[in-house]
Amino acid sequence: SSIYPFIEPKDACCALKYCRLLRTIPRALQNISGTVTKVTKVKIGLMTNIRQKIPTTVKALDNISFSVRTGEFLAIVGPSGCGKSTILSLIAGLLQPESGDITFYTKDPHDKKPGIGYMLQHDHLFEWRDIYKNVTLGLEINKQLTPEKKEKVLSMVNDYGLSPFLHKKPSELSGGLKQRAALVRTLALEPEILLLDEPFSALDYQTRLTVSADICRIIRSAGKTAVLITHDLSEAVSLADRVIVLSNRPARVKAEIPIHLTLKDDSLLASRNAPEFKDYFNQLWEELTDES
Numbered sequence: 001s002s003i004y005p006f007i008e009p010k011d012a013c014c015a016l017k018y019c020r021l022l023r024t025i026p027r028a029l030q031n032i033s034g035t036v037t038k039v040t041k042v043k044i045g046l047m048t049n050i051r052q053k054i055p056t057t058v059k060a061l062d063n064i065s066f067s068v069r070t071g072e073f074l075a076i077v078g079p080s081g082c083g084k085s086t087i088l089s090l091i092a093g094l095l096q097p098e099s100g101d102i103t104f105y106t107k108d109p110h111d112k113k114p115g116i117g118y119m120l121q122h123d124h125l126f127e128w129r130d131i132y133k134n135v136t137l138g139l140e141i142n143k144q145l146t147p148e149k150k151e152k153v154l155s156m157v158n159d160y161g162l163s164p165f166l167h168k169k170p171s172e173l174s175g176g177l178k179q180r181a182a183l184v185r186t187l188a189l190e191p192e193i194l195l196l197d198e199p200f201s202a203l204d205y206q207t208r209l210t211v212s213a214d215i216c217r218i219i220r221s222a223g224k225t226a227v228l229i230t231h232d233l234s235e236a237v238s239l240a241d242r243v244i245v246l247s248n249r250p251a252r253v254k255a256e257i258p259i260h261l262t263l264k265d266d267s268l269l270a271s272r273n274a275p276e277f278k279d280y281f282n283q284l285w286e287e288l289t290d291e292s
Contacts, residue, residue: 060086061097062250068193068225073216075228075236077284078246084229088195091227092116117191119199123182125170132157132166135184142189149188156184160218175203176211183215187222194219196228200235209269212239233288237261237280238271245287255287 060083068074076084089095090102093113104113125134136153139145157163160180165173173181179199186194199215200208216239219226230236236243237259245255261274271277 059250062252064100064246064251064253066244066253066256068227070225071223073220073226073228073239073241075230075240075243076246077230077233077236077243077288078251079248079288080231082246082249083251084246085197088118088197088227088229091193092118092195114192115190116193116195117186117189118195119182119186119197121198121201123170123175123178125178125181125185127170130167130169131162131173131181134170135162135181135188138185138189144189153184153188156187160184160214174207176207179203179211179215183218187218192225194224194226196226198229198231201231208235233281233284234272234277236284237277243280243284245284257283257287 064087076087078084086095090097093116125131126137129137132153133140135157136145136150139149139153157166160183162177162180162184165177165181170178170181182199200212203211212235228236228240238261240259242259243257244253245257246252247254257280259280261271261276261280263270263274
C-alpha cells in the first residue's frame with residue numbers, strides 16, 4: 001500500500017496483481033490476428049504471495065496448434081484442468097511456452113505484439129473506488145487518462161447502461177452491471193484482442209444469458225478479436241464463430257467446429273432457437289465425452 005497509496009492495505013495484493021497484468025501486456029497495434037503454434041509444455045509458477053514465486057513443472061499442453069482470424073470470436077471448451085486458462089496466459093505473455101511459438105501478424109513489421117485485454121472470471125472491481133474510477137483504473141496506471149480517453153470511456157459507459165451508476169460503489173451494482181463495468185475497463189485501453197476467461201460464470205443463469213449476449217454484441221460491433229474460455233456448450237455455440245475442443249491434460253486439439261447458425265432475428269434467444277443449434281451442441285458433447 002505504500003507503493004500505491006490510493007489502495008487500501010486489505011486489497012493491496014489484488015491491486016498489485018492487476019497492475020502487474022496491465023504492465024505485462026503490451027499495447028497499441030492494429031489489424032492483427034493471433035496464432036498459437038506447437039506449444040507442448042509449460043512451466044507453471046504458483047503465486048503464493050506477492051514476494052515469493054514457487055516454480056513447478058506440469059505438462060499442461062501437448063502440441064497445441066490453432067489460429068485466430070482478425071475479428072473472429074473463438075470459443076475454447078474442454079474438461080476442467082486441461083489447460084484452457086493456460087492458453088490465455090500464453091497469448092497474453094504472462095507465461096512462456098517451453099517450446100513452440102505464438103505469432104501475431106500485423107501490417108507494421110516493426111510491431112511485435114497487439115494490445116491485449118484480459119477479462120477474468122470475476123470483475124475485480126475495487127470497492128473503495130466508484131464505477132468511474134474503476135473503469136478508468138487501467139488508463140490511470142498507464143498514464144493515459146487524457147481528455148480524449150475520458151470522453152471515450154464516458155461514451156461507452158452511456159452505451160452500456162452504466163451512466164446512472166457512475167458514482168456508485170461496486171457493491172451497489174448487480175452482477176451483470178459489474179461485468180459491464182469490467183468490460184468498459186478492459187476496452188478503455190483499446191486492445192485489439194480480448195481474452196475472456198469464463199467472464200460470465202459467476203452470474204445467475206438469467207443474467208448470464210442477457211450479459212453474455214450483450215457483451216458479445218459489444219465486442220462484435222467494436223470489431224475486436226476475441227478468445228472465450230467456457231464450460232457452457234450452449235454459450236460456446238450461441239456466441240462463437242468457431243469452437244475448439246480440447247482433450248484431457250495434457251491438452252491437445254481434438255476438434256475445430258465452425259459455427260453457422262440461421263438467425264431469424266437479433267433477439268436474445270435467436271441463436272439458441274436456430275435449427276442448427278441442437279446439432280452443434282450434440283457434436284461438442286460427443287467430442288468432450290469421447291476420450292478414445
